[in-house]
Amino acid sequence: MKTDRTLWLTLSLTFGIPLVLAVLNQVTEIGAALHVPTYVLALAGKYLCFAMLALAVDLVWGFAGILSLGHAAFFALGGYAMGMYLMRQIGTRGVYGNAMLPDFMVFLGWKELPWYWYGFEWFPFAIFMAVLVPGLLAMGFGWLAFRSRVTGVYLSIITQALTYALLLAFFRNDMGFGGNNGLTDFKDILGFPVQADATRAVLLVVSALFLCLQFLVARFVVDSRFGKMLIAVRDTESRTRFLGYRPESYKLVVWVLSAVMAGIGGALYVPQVGIINPSEFAPANSIEAVIWVAVGGRGTLSGAILGAILVNFGKTWFTGALPEFWLYALGALFIFVTLFLPKGVMGLFAMRRART
Amino acid sequence: MRRLFAALLAVSLLVLAQPSRADQTEDALTSLGTPGFDNVREGVEQLATSGHPRAAEIIGALQAGLLFVNADQTLFIKQGDDSFVSASDGKATTDISADDLKQVRVNNGIRNAIEAALGGLRLFSPDAPTRLEAAEAVYKAHDPAALPALDQALAKESNAGVKTRMLEARAAALLSAPDSVEGDRIAAVAVLRARGDIETRGYLASLSDQPPAVAAAITAALTSLDRLAQIWSVAQSVYYGLSLGSVLLLAAAGLAITFGVMGVINMAHGEMVMIGAYVTFVVQQFMREHTPGIYGTSLLFAIPLAFLVTGAVGVAVERCLIRFLYGRPLETLLATWGLSLGLQQAVRSIFGANNRDVDTPRWMSGATEVGGLTLTWNRMYIILFAIIVLASLMAALRYTSLGLRMRAVTQNRRMAAAMGIRTPWIDALTFGLGSGVAGMAGVALSQIDNVSPNLGQGYIIDSFMVVVFGGVGNLWGTTLGALTLGIVNKFLEPIAGAVMAKIVVLVLLILFIQRRPRGMFPLKGRAVES
Amino acid sequence: MAITEPTLSRRGLARAGAAVATIAAIGAVEAVNNSAAAQAKATIKVGILHSLSGTMAISETTLKDVMLMLIEKQNAKGGLLGRKLEAVVVDPASNWPLFAEKARQLISVDKCAATFGCWTSVSRKSVLPVFEELNSILFYPVQYEGQECSRNVFYTGAAPNQQAIPAVDYLWNESKVKRWVLAGTDYVYPRTTNQILEAYLISKGVAKEDIMINYTPFGHSDWQNIVAEIKKFGSAGKKTAVVSTINGDANVPFYKELGNQGIKATQIPVVAFSVGEEELAGIDTKPLLGHLAAWNYFQSVDNPANKAFIDSWKKYTKNPKRTTNDPMEAHLIGFNMWVKAVEAAGSIDPDKVIDALIGVAVPNLSGGYSAMMPNHHITKPVLIGEIQADGQFNTVSQTPGLVVAQEWSPYVADTKDLIGDWRAPLKCGAFNVKTGACSTGKKA
Structure with missing residues (x-):
């Protein structure tokens, strides 16, 4: 019963608050007492997408014991798929007015669209790729890694190598993804202008919806028999193996699922922030995602969402209010949480419950 | 230029330096003092040929930036004590x-123009190294007008090394001269072919309008030089690889201890390297102010100091942070990541966000040529330094009692504690040692990279790759890992480009870990499962 | 290590709800606060959008300081329109999406009248849609690749023709360079500049095999091969020069390697477009003697205005060794232009100020006047300097007059017919003079 309360609370807050924000933004006038500026919508949308990434990280780290230091790669790949769709939507409205080629290809002197850009003008295809590409990459990588029993820090380090390699690759202008500048200057999504308030409001609600869906899926997975197996694998992988299970299959499934979740997060992130570029692959981003989970509470799905929102809110606030000191604050937060809140913010709630 | 060298012969004889040249001297000095680069250049050329007894000194002062001019275009030379002397007669002016x-x-x-002029003027210096430099300058100018002066100098030259240089200079000048005979030209090509460095190749390739036989000799020389260069380029790539490998090794050696031996994932490792580099900066600042006499040795002071400072930081970090997190390796990753953010910002607040200027001592600048190899001194010293650090680290682990205890704690913590080893202190010292080594790496990196708050970030990922590739907890593995990655990278670079090379190396590394999940030299025994 | 999903008590539940609700509410509260602040009309806010942490902090922190100094000086003079100026400093942390977020904050939350900021092209590209959407003003102080002309951005740095082409001309005429290495960091500025330069060199009759183009990643630190390759390329018997568009951090190791491998400026000169006094302050410059840089300003420029600026900068930073550089001058010019335009418009209304800015001329630090052109770029002299042992530049060549920026390069096929002109009646950032069509930026 109590578990259900957490579930309902998380669901109602993660869906309810964005919905309220979006509605207030739409129905009230600028300057009205309850008006929510579009700036807040954009921020909230970003937080929700990060929460999806956090959820994905928590699923593999909290429940299967795989510490991924490269999860932002899946997030960014999903983002690039969406970015490519948005680029193709610009059409002739780009600087060079080329209907076929995005601006950056025109100035690189490219004459035709590379084959891997085909199809991205269709929204369903782009969404499909936003799921498929991270999923396939995760499957290939995971199949190799789990089969040969790469575990612990070794696995963490090679996930980092993976995202680092992708970072370097996407930086190259010759790759055809816009190099360092990435994809930007989007005009519209499904015919609606990306910059418009209404579009933002809808995107925010859609993000909230997807976050809730992902939360439910993750919840279903960890509560199932499969989830119990995952925890067994996490706690003693060798014993599980001796009992006749194949831990690598369990890990692979949850790993791919997690990558797909991150990819969806990335796809929703891009139209809301308006740019996707290789720095999203930076290893530091993946580490930050892990830290969101740690702050919220590893192994608690609600915690992952809470952590992502809390840390990012802190970052937004500090970079504006204390620009010279925000790195100290962020650094101190990580140290504080690992030393004094090993179970994160959710652990605090749990402790309080245990006391009463 | 031609005029310059024609007159040089006369200068060399000195007896010809008659007062009748006074107006030319006058002209040259006026020209030097007139604004406009063309005037100054002309002045240099005139002065060199004027036979003025102070020509070399004035031109030398110009080169060193010590030549000054006043409003009536009279020239003065600044002295070491900031006083000025008149350029034309060397008399002090108050x-x-x-x-x-x-x-x-x-x-x-x-x-x-200065280099050519000084080269010509110094061909007859009593000091052999100066003559060698002068011959080199004349070689570079390859002006046929230098021929008489060169012949003169060659006749007197007794030093074999200088003589070779002069012969090369003569050969180059001969090839430039319009009236040399074919036989001389072919011989000259042979001399230059024997010299065979990259500049010579450039000079040979630039020669046009040669008689057919000479042109054929030049083409043959170029082909053979290029073939030779191709063979040498393999060795050169190995050297580049070794030097990149030694940099990686230095950056990773400290990590091999904290990560490999202690199992602590120290994301602030890169910042220890950075602090080491800043220690170098501070030491140099201090020595420049207080002990300028031994400034050239600043690095020798910086190395132990960097070790101590970062070692102390390491011990403090272990005592205040890491020790609460043993048994939770992944949490240390998060905490030390937070620490690294704080350290970066602290350094940024103290020293500013800009790069800091760390000097390279003279003895570490430049390069030496061995056959077709260019060996840069700074990288040679870094290779040497990496070897020394590695050897002392291994010796410390192998032969000191601290090393013995460290190994005992690594292999079986509880047993070690039961034997009376104070494991907490060993942990602190081990972490301090690892950090100290990182600090020393910082001193080395300050010689080839930016000294900025971001310095450490650039090396942390590579360092982890090296340690994991080599096998955690094994210094030999780390060494071999660093060298392999360095060399593979440097062989791929010319083929694939710098970025692709790095990507390929990363992908190969990922695939390699699939084959050998615990690196090249996995640890065996109990420690593995924990 | 077992971790269980904790459950919430009734009280915990209420607290969690409160926590999340607070976060949501803050946005609304901020909005209320700010509308109140805007009504008070106490100050004119100026946004400063430069990274204070992360990789770009190296270059951008200084620009933040310059802006703070300029604003302080303006306030000492009595402010603007009788109101004090107030700097709003934020840290976009070298993170490009964060640039867009912070830009939005500066405009819509802090209500800044104008923003001075960005360094990298990608940061400018990231904030560009925000400035256009919210109709605000950005002053961008760094030399860049051109091929852009936004109504809301004023480009006070150099376009390629104000930096790269005069530099190449200088080497061509003075040093008789016939073989060219175009070395750059792999991003949009070097790519575009090199594309323009390649077309320009070919138009001057340089053969394709006499041009070597090389790209390296950001922060590239091991230059051994590339320097050796340059040396080899330079041994073909023709005078060779390197045109470097290598970005900030990678320069130190690049120059160190050049020095160590013995490439002297008298043999293979390197002319750089991204290396200024600030970068040189982090390098031992003795081995670099004579290598060149092309800018529109050098600290060593000898005239009273520059001397006064350097003095006040050193006094402001309390550091007698602080250097000044080209983007700092660009901010100075941009700020003075903005002040003048606001005074002329008598208002901080962006539309009025944008119109008033065109045609404004203010003194630059090299002894002349820079004017804001209808294409939102400014006129500049081009200076070519050689690096000296003290880390300063020795001006060896200066364009006789001011150079007008070409925002659309005539050497790029797709843009050779484009012009930008934001005056009425054209009001277009990319007007095709052949077809008469405006492909972007036309706002009703």
């Missing part, structure tokens, strides 16, 4: 103040 003077500025064109 009535001149620095505010009235303007430095005579030079550009690349003037620099070329």
Whole structure:
């Protein structure tokens, strides 16, 4: 019963608050007492997408014991798929007015669209790729890694190598993804202008919806028999193996699922922030995602969402209010949480419950 | 230029330096003092041929930026004690103040003229190294007008090394001369072919309008030089690889201890390297102010100091942070990541966000040529330094009692504790040692990279790759890992480009870990499962 | 290590709800606060959008300081329109999406009248849609690749023709360079500049095999191969020069390697477009003697205005060794232009100020006047300097007059017919003079 309360609370807050924000933004006038500026919508949308990434990280780290230091790669790949769709939507409205080629290809002197850009003008295809590409990459990588029993820090380090390699690759202008500048200057999504308030409001609600869906899926997975197996694998992988299970299959499934979740997060992130570029692959981003989970509470799905929102809110606030000191604050937060809140913010709630 | 060398012969004889040349000297000095780079260049050329007894000194002062001019275009040379002497006669002047003077500025064109002029003037210096330099300068100028002076100098030359240089200079000048005979030219090509460095190749390739036989000899020489260069380029790539490998090794050695031996994932490792580099900066600042006499040895002071400072930081970090997190390796990753953010920002607040200027001592600058290899001194010293650090680290682990205890704690913590080893202190010291080694790496990196708050970030990922590739907890593995990655990278670079090379190396590394999940040299025994 | 999903008590539940609700509410509260602040009309806010942490902090922190100094000086003079100026400093942390977020904050939350900021092209590209959407003003102080002309951005740095082409001309005429290495960091500025330069060199009759183009990643630190390759390329018997568009951090190791491998400026000169006094302050410059840089300003420029600026900068930073550089001058010019335009418009209304800015001329630090052109770029002199042992530049060549920026390069096929002109009646950032069509930026 109590578990259900957490579930309902998380669901109602993660869906309810964005919905309220979006509605207030739409129905009230600028300057009205309850008006929510579009700036807040954009921020909230970003937080929700990060929460999806956090959820994905928590699923593999909290429940299967795989510490991924490269999860932002899946997030960014999903983002690039969406970015490519948005680029193709610009059409002739780009600087060079080329209907076929995005601006950056025109100035690189490219004459035709590379084959891997085909199809991205269709929204369903782009969404499909936003799921498929991270999923396939995760499957290939995971199949190799789990089969040969790469575990612990070794696995963490090679996930980092993976995202680092992708970072370097996407930086190259010759790759055809816009190099360092990435994809930007989007005009519209499904015919609606990306910059418009209404579009933002809808995107925010859609993000909230997807976050809730992902939360439910993750919840279903960890509560199932499969989830119990995952925890067994996490706690003693060798014993599980001796009992006749194949831990690598369990890990692979949850790993791919997690990558797909991150990819969806990335796809929703891009139209809301308006740019996707290789720095999203930076290893530091993946580490930050892990830290969101740690702050919220590893192994608690609600915690992952809470952590992502809390840390990012802190970052937004500090970079504006204390620009010279925000790195100290962020650094101190990580140290504080690992030393004094090993179970994160959710652990605090749990402790309080245990006391009463 | 031609005029210059024609007259050089006369200069060399000195007896010809008659007062009748006074107006030319006058002209040259006026020209030097007239604003405009072309005037100054002309002045240099005239002065070199004028036979003025102070020509070498004046041109030398110009090169060193010590030549000044006042409003009536009279030239003065600044002395070491900031006083000025008249350029034309070397007499001290007291009535001149620095505010009235303007430095005579030079550009690349003037620099070329200066080098050629000084080369010509110094061919007859009593000092052999100066003559060698002079011959080199004349070689670079390859002006046929230098031929008589060169012949003169060659006749007197007794030093074999200088003589070779002069012969090469003569050969180059001969090839440039319009009236040399074919036989001489072919012989000259042979001399240059024997010299065979990259500049010579450039010079040979630039020669046009040669008689057919000479042109054929040049083509043959170029082909053979290119073939030779191709063979040498393999060795050169190995050297580049070794030097990159040694940098990786230095950056990773400390990590091999904290990560490999202690199982602590120290994301602030890169910042220890950075602190080491800043220690170098501070040491140099201090020595420049207080002990300028031994400034050249600043790095020798910086190395132990960096070790101590970062070692102390390491011990403090272990005592205040890491020790609460043993048994939770992944949490240490998060905490040390937070620490690294704080350290970066702290350094940024103290030293500013800009790069800091760390000097390379003279003995570490430049390069030496061995056959077709260019060996840069700074990288040679870094290779040497990496070897020394590695050897002392291994010796410390192997032969000291601290090393023994460290190994005992690594292999079986509880047993070690039961034997009376104070494991907490060993942990702190081990972490301090690892950090100290990182600090020393910082001293080395300050010689080849930016000294900025971001310095550490650039190496942390590579360092982890190296340690994991080599096998955690094994210094030999780390060494071999670093060298392999360095060399593979440097062989791929010319083929695939710098970025692709790095990507390929990363992908190969990922695939390699699939084959050998615990690196090249996995640890065996109990420690593995924990 | 077992971790269980904790459950919430009734009280915990209420607290969690409160926590999340607070976060949501803050946005609304901020909005209320700010509308109140805007009504008070106490100050004119100026946004400063430069990274204070992360990789770009190296270059951008200084620009933040310059802006603070300029604003302080303006306030000492009595402010603007009788109101004090107030700097709003934020840290976009070298993170490009964060640039867009912070830009939005500066405009819509802090209500800044104008923003001075960005360094990298990608940061400018990231904030560009925000400035256009919210109709605010950005002053961008760094030399860049051109091929852009936004109504809301004023480009006070150099376009390629104000930096790269005069530099190449100088080497061509003075040093008789016949073989060219175009070395750059792999991003949009070097790519575009090199594309323009390649077309320009070919138009001057340089053969394709006499041009070597090389790209390296950001922060590239091991230059051994590339420097050796340059040396080899330079041994073909023709005078060779390197045109470097290598970005900030990678320069130190690049120059160190050049020095160590013995490439002297008298043999293979390197002319750089991204290396200024600030970068040189982090390098031992003795081996670099004579290598060149092309800018529109050098600290060593000898005139009273520059001397006064350097003095006040050193006094402001309390550091007698602080250097000044080209983007700082660009901010100075941009700020003075903005002040003048606001005074002329008598208002901080962006539309009025944008119109008033065109045609404004203010003194630059090299002894002349820079004017804001209808294409939102400014006129500049081009200076070519050689590096000296003291880390300063020795000006060896200066364009006789001011150079007008070409925002659309005539050497790029797709843009050779485009012009930008934001005056009425054209009001277009990319007007095709052949077809008469405006492909972007036309706002009703």
